[in-house]
Amino acid sequence: MSTAEGTAGTSGFVRVAALGELEEDAPRRVEIDGTPISLVRTEGEVFAIHDICSHANVSLSEGEVEDCQIECWLHGSSFDLRTGKPSGPPAVRPVPVYPVKIEGDGPDAAVLVSITQES
Numbered sequence: 001m002s003t004a005e006g007t008a009g010t011s012g013f014v015r016v017a018a019l020g021e022l023e024e025d026a027p028r029r030v031e032i033d034g035t036p037i038s039l040v041r042t043e044g045e046v047f048a049i050h051d052i053c054s055h056a057n058v059s060l061s062e063g064e065v066e067d068c069q070i071e072c073w074l075h076g077s078s079f080d081l082r083t084g085k086p087s088g089p090p091a092v093r094p095v096p097v098y099p100v101k102i103e104g105d106g107p108d109a110a111v112l113v114s115i116t117q118e119s
């Protein structure tokens, strides 16, 4: 697993990957200004969710993706990639999700994330 690092520009959106680098349902951890983010390409979209579970300090990018949710491997709570809300305990608090923009076409298209605008 590799890590990309970006620095927030004035628009707030930072290029974190090329679309072609993201495999379907294989989360990829990136960082923007030290904030860990799990990028997930699934169901024809790319989602950005805070990489740390709201229950304990566990990296969500090491979990499985299914039905637009990412599962925390430690205790099994799943988080909705669109809202960050957990589907059930032990996690009860949502994790932040961030807006994603795709610029360009094909595998070289830029995947941009803004952590200044939680969605």
Ligand code: FES
Pocket (backbone or CB within 6 Å): 053, 054, 055, 056, 057, 058, 072, 073, 074, 075, 076, 077, 090, 091
């Ligand atoms: S650490 Fe994620 S559900 Fe417990």
